[in-house]
Amino acid sequence: MNLRSSWVAETGQTREDTRLTQTGVTTMTNPVQVRSGILPGSYGGQYRLSGFWTFGSAAMTATVSEGRAVIQGEISQGAYPVTLPASETVTFAPGNAQYNRIDLLVLKIYDTLYDSSLRTEAKIEVIQGQANQDPQPPATPPRCLPLYEVTVPAGASAGNGGIPWASALKDLRTPVVSLGGILPVEGPVLPGAYPGQYQDAGGALQRWDGGAWVSYPSALGGIIPAASSTTPASYTGQYRDTAAGEFQRWSGSAWVPVVPKSYFTDSADFGDTTSSTYTSTLTARTVNPLAVNFVAPPSGAVLVSFGGRMKSRSDLYAFMALKLTKGSTVVEDLNDEWAVQAAMDNLTSCGTMRRVSGLTPGTTYTFTAFFRVIANTAGVKGGFDNTYIRVDQQV
Template sequence: MNLRSSWVTETGQTREDTRLTQTGVTTMTNPVQVRSGVLPGSYGGQYRLSGFWTFGSAAMSATVSEGRAVIQGEISQGVFPVTLPASEVVTFAPGNALYSRKDLLVLKIYDKLYDGGTRTEATIEIIQGAATQDPQAPAVPPRCLPLYEVTVPAGASAGNGGIPWQSALKDLRTPVVALGGILPVEGPSLPGAYPGQYQDAGGALQRWDGGAWVSYPSALGGIIPSSASTTPASYTGQYRDSTTGRLQRWDGTTWVPVVAGPYFVDNRDYGDTTSTTYTSTLTGRINNPLTLSFVAPPSKAVVIGFGCKLRSTSPDHYAFMALKLMQGSTVISDLEDDYAVLAASQNMVSVSTMTRQSGLTAGATYTLTAYFRVVPSTPALKAGFDNTFIRVDPLP
């Protein structure tokens, strides 16, 4: 029978039986096997992962700090728990004369029942890489847990400065926790083993939904806080508090403001025209025409406000400012004197108006353009305009 047990049989319990039936410090990857990794924790609780932390302690030597880890063997072999109760020094071979290389610092399990050798022990070892123009780290053998990748420069030795430890060490450690525990992510985020498993991704608590890690606010249907605003969206209709303080909604492609607008544009340059028909260009202005684009809200309705300071060269002739509303090349609302702002004055006067525009297509982009004219007269008169503006407020 293949079923294994611990502490049941009176005789014959094997090392495999013991390893296969451990249920302590394990992060599952499937119903039988676990993830190899280092147990998290640090003195004083300041760091997520201190076990087997490594630092340069001499020109060609590094010190591996104390720690605990588990190393998964073959599926029938079980998991090997290992502990380094006190720090240990490892020494790297001198560098190649021409090229650098990348070595691996690993925890390695020797099991003669599976290796076919004579050793049965756990060791800290250096797996030396090949020295080439483009060095690559060596392959990881079975029953090995990589701790660090170490770049050994060409010519490195104890006599010429050794290994530059500040830049040579690449941390490869990954954490594991007890079954059901929240895993602190260090390094790559690996797939979960079961729906409902949790991990701390640094800026967000995440839950495995059976196919992906879903940020905890998403799983609750809550609003992602601004502190986790870089967390990817999980579904259309999800909300987040952006770093600018505006509530946003994921539309399936991008984050858009929940309440768009208000939209506003103005031009504070003075300009004039002698045109008796509506024109969008004012003489004397650098920037023409005055336009404003907006996105129609779900209510399909907006309030449009516009105005200016204007005058005409005769107190008996009116100056007009009106708006044209378009969606692409389609005119939605054309120019009409009845909806314009107007005044007849040789002195500058301020005029403005507001109107409701409904029946828009939600999510569509519209453009408003300002036009100006003066009533016909002989001789021709000028109408002057200053501080022109357009504002659009979406209605709920």
Template sequence: MNLRSSWAAETGQTREDTRLTQTGVTTMTNPVQVRSGVLPGSYDGQYRMSGFWTSGTSAMTATVYEGRAIIQGEISQGAYPVTLPSSQDVTFATGDAQFGRVDLIVAKVYDNLYDGSLRNESKVEIIQGVPGPTPLAPAVPPRSLALYEVAVPAGASAGNGGIPWATALKDLRTPVVSLGGILPVEGSVHPGVYPGQYQDSGGALQRWDGSAWVAYPSAIGGIAPAGAVTTATYTGQYRDTPEGVLQRWSGSAWTPAVPGPYFVDNGDYGDTTSTTYTSTLTGRVTNPLAVSFTAPASRMIIVSFGCRMKSRDDHYAYMALRLTQNGTVVNDLNDEYATVAASATLLSASTTRRLSNLTPGATYTLTAYFRILTNTLGLKAGFENTFIRVDPLP
């Protein structure tokens, strides 16, 4: 009989059948087996897990306090629920004369069907380690749940101070919850078993995405709080920063979710006699006036540019922009989209327009160009307080 059942057959249900089909407190590790561990909870709700908590109570004796646990056997043996209804003392052997050792406190199931022990019971007991210069804990026996490692110093005994409990205990307990429950993580972090499984890491709720535990806000597409996420788990993940800047993971780096605005200006006065567009103004220390920006996901930006400008009442002065990407012209100079004025005195003028069909994430550059209307008088067009501003559209 390969398929096992509980409470179906009129006779013949075995202990093994019952263990293999129990579906109570089970954090799965695969489709058949569950994780061995301790049920979480405490008397006052202050602690995530207090079952089988252990403390030293005399020189060579520790007390293991009450708790409930699940101990998984081999795949065909099923899971053993165990309960310690009241505290139990365990006493450690005297330390080796020369070397320290590491002992284990375990909850162990004896099952004569598999171990030939002639016993069918469960016990909290000590598995004694081997003394040595760098002692290691002994292997965990089959059908056992490791609770604590205990470092026993060389020569430790009731007569010379015993075991230093404040430093000797290493907690090995891990919790388990019912199928679909949110697991409170204590001790080792184990991989998930199915996408959509949840765990509480102590500071954040996490979801198993099939390959890694992902912080819950990012798992549902929300904005991860400031400081919660350092390494992104997918392109398009969002996070807040301590400075209050919303960021998006591009696949290789955190970038502003809505980049910009980008701005450049030059307050110096400069002029030109050129009747064709030039990016250089005579009298200015810095030329040209240019600003680079990253195209947003919307593929659109709003561009504003302008200055104080003058020429002559009957000869127009022009300020226009050229858009390039890696030196290639994307949107060229055009009088129809220029800032234009004809005045013998300086006056303020500006233009705003939308540029579309940009490549998201690509870097573009806007450069200012200037000219005066064709003339035979060698007139100059003057420009001051020039600026370019780029606002990405969301």
């Protein structure tokens, strides 16, 4: 019978039975196996993962700090718990004369039931890589937990400076926690084992939904802060603050502004024209043309307001109108029907507002101001001052 138990039979309980049935410090990967890794924690609680931290202590020697870990064997072998109660030193072989190599520092389980080693023990070992022009780390043997990759430079030895520890160590350690515990993510992000499993990804608490890790803000219903504004939304109606200071709501498919955005431009310079056809250039004015770019909201609609102080003559109209473009494409051309008009001898404040719809959400458009005066033989100019354009997104 394949069913295993522990602490039931009066005699005959094997080491394999014990490993297969333990339910302590384990992060599941499937119904039977667990993730190999290191128990998190540090002195004083300052760091997420201190177990088996390694540092250079001599030219060719490194010190491995104390720690606890779990090493998963094949599915029928169970998980091996290991503990290093005090730090230990390991020595690396001298470097190759010509090429660099990458060694692998591991926790290794020797179990003669499966490897014919005639040994039954756990060891900290260095698996030496091959020196090469493009060195690669050696493969990880069965029942091994990688701790670090260590680059050994060509010619490195105790007599010529040894290994440059500050740059030679690549940390491969990953944590594990007890069943149901929140896993602090260090190293590669691995799939969850069941819907409802949680992990701490550093900046966000994440839940496994059966196919992906879904991030939560500080609390369900909370506003995702600007520092985490790249965190994916968890539900329709969620809010976030962006690095640009814009408050947004997740619509179910996109982040949209909660408060519609406004775009504005103006010119306080007076300018005039004798042109009876629309022109974007006014004489004596430094801002030519007067234009504003804006991004169409998800609704595809905006309110545009424009105007200024205008004059011509009491019997001759001056016009200010807008042209809407998308790049070099004219979306809405000039039209007297939508223009601001004035027939006054003196400057008079004039303005209008209209709604423009049917725009492509997320696309940048431009409103540009054009001016003219009605055709006349008297050379009367249309004068314009304090002109402005304002665009308000519509939700």
